Amino acid sequence: MELKQLLEKLINGGLNTQEIHRLQDLTAHLSDEELNTNLFEVWQSYSYTGSRNQTAFKTIQTNLKKILYIRKAVPWRQYLYRAAVILLFPILGYTVYQITRETTISNLAQSQNTILTDKGEKSSIILSDGTQVTLAPNSRLTYPATFGKSQRAVSLVGEAYFQVTTNPDAPFLVDAGAVNVEVLGTSFNLNAYKTNSFVECSLEEGMVKVCWQDKPNEAVVLSPNQKVRFDLTNELIRKSTTDLYKETAWMHNILIFQSDSIASIIQQIEQFYGVDIAITGILPDYLLTASYKENDINQVLKNLQQHFSFSYQKVGDQLHIKFN
């Protein structure tokens, strides 16, 4: 039987044993182009007449709103007494499943638990108090074995998204080296990579107090849709508003550049895809604004070549990029 008919039978039902095996055989030996041509033909004549999968429809619709749409800022007073625990986006479960290769949980001598992610990996854990932490690539979360009872203190190197449960008896504290964050039941993103010259905290819901260890008198309290950036080089503190789209894009595997320099772009690509990049040639003086959602780094690189001129080549474990 012809491939196109087999595909139609699979999609609409009615495939018998012989036909399913024939389909499996055919597909195994077919190139992607040939499979695509047939599939496209089936798609063109395909119409769906059944009833809607309401759960999937609503779930995805909600996720799309959260991931893509700009939120309006809400008066912070509404959140002051609210014990907010936001449910994790369902798709995050899948993407974490897809991307997480290894989660290293080790017990150090002083009864500390550590969670590590490599470049290009993400990891999600739930602490004993119900707080959910999603670790970005190349990050480390440490917390004592005694976490949860009378104190809730963790350490972060890198970046993570926190959804903290409310417990007035034990405030949640994050030590990110240069900066401390004190939390009151809330969702926020903390970016504290050692290789960056800044630490950034963005608040989605609830309330946090962010303290700079070097300047304890200049603590900043954040309301929802606000963020604060501590510039470690010039010691400037800057508070601004945000819709959290850019700051939490990494959680949905969306890579965003906003007037970013080439150097910054390359570093973000390294981290996002978990590759080691070696650069030769002179970096063009160019600021790029673009968004990508691609599992394949080649797609992104090809697109970038339309903006500035370079060639790239895989050499062993590294990616070599040469600017002309």
Add this chain to the structure above:
Amino acid sequence: MQELKHGSYTAFNLLYEMYFDLLYGFVFGLIRSHTLAEEIVQDTFIKVWLYKNQINLEYSFKSWIYRIAKNQVIDNFRKQLSQPLFDNYIEHCEHENLQVMPHLEFDFDLFRASLASAKQLLSPRQLEIFELCKEQNLSPSEAAEKLKLSKQVVYNYLSQALEILRRNMKDVSFP
């Protein structure tokens, strides 16, 4: 579609409303997993929005979403098709007369889950032979050779195993 290209989120929502059933039906029909279908449909619409300024107004939206979805669909389709027991899943659906509606709860994931619990009812020998023949794709004669048993004995164990599994996977809920 033109409005979408110019950044209208209302247009995006409308297109989502209009094309969701079509895309979900198609993807699920091929891939038979709600988890994967949801992920693919969601990713596709995310990309529709992210790449909206590249829309070519000469083509229909139907062709456009296919172009965006096709890589993910083809990759996942190939993967599912080559999974051991996928053919058994399709056979089972046909046998039980389950309609391929997207709200068909009994997808491939559920099939494997109920199979896993039904397998616990098998004796060690039955389990061993079932896994060799059905999951690792050995022919009964190859299995017989590997286990140093006669082919007839292998066939017996296999049909016992299948009988027990079928009996215990019969009560699966479907709309």
